[in-house]
Amino acid sequence: MAKKDAKDTKGLTASKEDEVSEWFTQLIQKAELIEYSPVSGCYILRPNAYYIWEQAQRYFDNILRKDGVQNTYFPLFIPESLLQKEEKHVAGFAPEVAWVETGGHTKLKERLAIRPTSETIMYETYAKWIRSHKDLPLRLNQWANVVRWEFKHCTPFLRSREFLWQEGHTAFATKEEALEEVHKILDFYEQLFRELYAVPVLKGRKSETEKFAGAEFTLSVEAFLPTGKAIQGATSHHLGQQFAKAFNIKFKDQQQQEQYVWQNSWGFSTRSIGMMILMHSDDKGLVLPPKVARIQVVIVPILFDKTKAQVLKEAVLLQKKLEKKGFSVHLDAREEYSPGWKFNEWEVKGVPVRLELGPRDLEQKQAALVRRDTGEKQALPLAGIEKEVDLILQQMQADLYSKAESMLKKSIVKINNLAEAVKHVQEKKMILAPWCETEVCETEFKEKTSAKSLNAPLQQPPLQKNQTCFACKKKAVSWFYFAKSY
Known part of the structure; x- marks a missing residue:
């Protein structure tokens, strides 16, 4: 039998720099990460890809266990009445919910949502489990699949109708405990991306428009990729008492007074694999940090x-x-x-x-x-x-992170006015700008540039006295990152 030569191999024919979408599509198939399924927007994770997810699971699960979080599993199906209990929450997810309306040939008495996220079904049960301050804190995590019926263009790893994730759901007696945890979890995510995926991320607070539906505030980690776009890696939400009041999650404190719990929820998904691929890979194919490589x-x-x-x-x-x-x-x-x-x-x-x-x-x-x-x-x-x-292998893991970190630092431009913002966004940069944090301003800037707010860095540069918003000239409230994003 004649040997197959190097030029016969199924290499990539598209360039990351010039044709990133086609390059990504070729790479994930030829590296045997993804196979397309008969269901549009739903993808098969092949062993090479699932191994990476297993490493992320093991790494993050170990962090959570050491911190006292326990694993659990709740049903995939959520009664419609539960999903509607928290108004802001259901309004945020309604367009993406997939519904089950029949069982066999029988129409169900109540529609069942296929889990877009688990707050509602979990908190209905939390109200049964939590009675006393002795039942707190309650800190549970589940590894699961979720379905969000996207109507935008689906892309494996980055935007799909079904994906894998972990979601943590916690309840505390005091706001202080909840606030401490919501920041600590964000640090855990930063550690995961740094140590395992070799991806540097920016920690910060999401805008009111971009925060989780039903949260008091959302924290996130964001990465900026060589493609000139940002991508959200993980989120940590402080829910306050909104869900506790909607689901009547109360406890008796040490003085036997009834109080509502304070809650957080947080998660990351298989989207993180897509971030890593886009960050490190090149025109020859996949580049993997050694810690997640099935074959090292x-x-x-x-x-x-x-x-x-x-x-x-x-x-x-x-x-x-x-x-x-x-x-x-x-x-x-x-x-x-x-x-x-x-x-x-x-x-x-x-x-x-x-x-x-x-x-x-x-x-x-x-x-x-x-x-x-x-x-x-x-x-x-x-x-x-x-x-x-x-x-x-150790040096390679470190070098991949250093290269990505250097690229990130070179990509951030601090600006003060709209003209600078438009210029640098067009040049595929991430901008750090003084912003008024109003929805109207955010919408107008997005329409003008296709860039959106990412997050406000937790370590804020000082605002000058009478500092104005870069876009609308109202009073600036904080410094915020903006970029085109996935």
């Missing part, structure tokens, strides 16, 4: 008839040596594909490190290591190679 090291033996047996033997020994140290290693010993074809395939799939092992390498007692992120190639002695691979 691929060994490609260079096979010739005379030396094949010896090279394969050494490749197997190398694989075992690396696996013994805890690395996820794949030995690609397929003979129907040329080494060049394999190199391209594993680059498309984003394997962080490639080790090439041929007869000349064996003579020198070394292997050639190639980093996926930089393409750098170096010879490593086989003796002690596991230590070098470990150091390189």
Whole structure:
């Protein structure tokens, strides 16, 4: 059988810089992350993608458990009467709700919403469980799927009708406890994106227009991508007592007086995978931080008839040596594909490190290591190679974050007037602007530039005395990030 050559491999034909939408579509399919399903807007997470989500689950679940949060699971279906209990909440979600109206051939007495989020069904039960201050705090999290029937253009990971997420729902005796937690959870999300995905994020408060329906305020982490657009990574909402009053969640305090609880809800989703892909990947394909890579090291033996047996033997020994140290290693010993074809395939799939092992390498007692992120190639002695691979993977994880952080810092422009704002948004920058925080001003700026408010940084630069809004010249209330966004 003739070997398939490198130029026959299914590489990417679109450029990230020039055709980002087509590039992304090709990448997620050719890297075997996504398959399209018969249901429009719903996508199949293939093992390569689901593994990344599993790593995020493990990492974040460990943080939550250490902080005292317990996992639970509530039903997928929510009675319409429950969804309508909190007016602002139902108004915010009504256009996206998918409904079940029949069971078999029987029409249901009450329509059931397919979970767009779980506040209503969970808080109906919280009212039964919480009676005394001794029942507080109640801090639960669930890993689940949700359905939001989007009518905008759906894109895998970024905007889909069904997606996976975690949602935390907590209740406290005091406002102070709830406020402490809502900020702490935001720090946890920042840690997740930094340590696992190697994505720097900006922590801040959402505008009144962009906050969660029914929340007193929403905090978020936002990333800015090389494509010139921002994307929301996770949210932490302080719900105050609005849901507690709607669902009658009360407790008796130590003086036996009835009080309403104070609540938060918070979550992140598989959208985070899309953020990571867009941040790090290139025209060759997927670039994965080593901590989320299903295969961290691929060994490609260079096979010739005379030396094949010896090279394969050494490749197997190398694989075992690396696996013994805890690395996820794949030995690609397929003979129907040329080494060049394999190199391209594993680059498309984003394997962080490639080790090439041929007869000349064996003579020198070394292997050639190639980093996926930089393409750098170096010879490593086989003796002690596991230590070098470990150091390189750690360095790669750190370098990906540093590169993204440098890009973020260069992309933020502090401005004071509308002309500057329009100019820099058109240049695919993120602006930091003094803003009045009025809905009318936000809407007009969005119509003019297609940019929207992201969040107000928690660490606010000082406003000058009589500082005016960059867009409408009313009194500025705070500094706010704006950018075009996904």
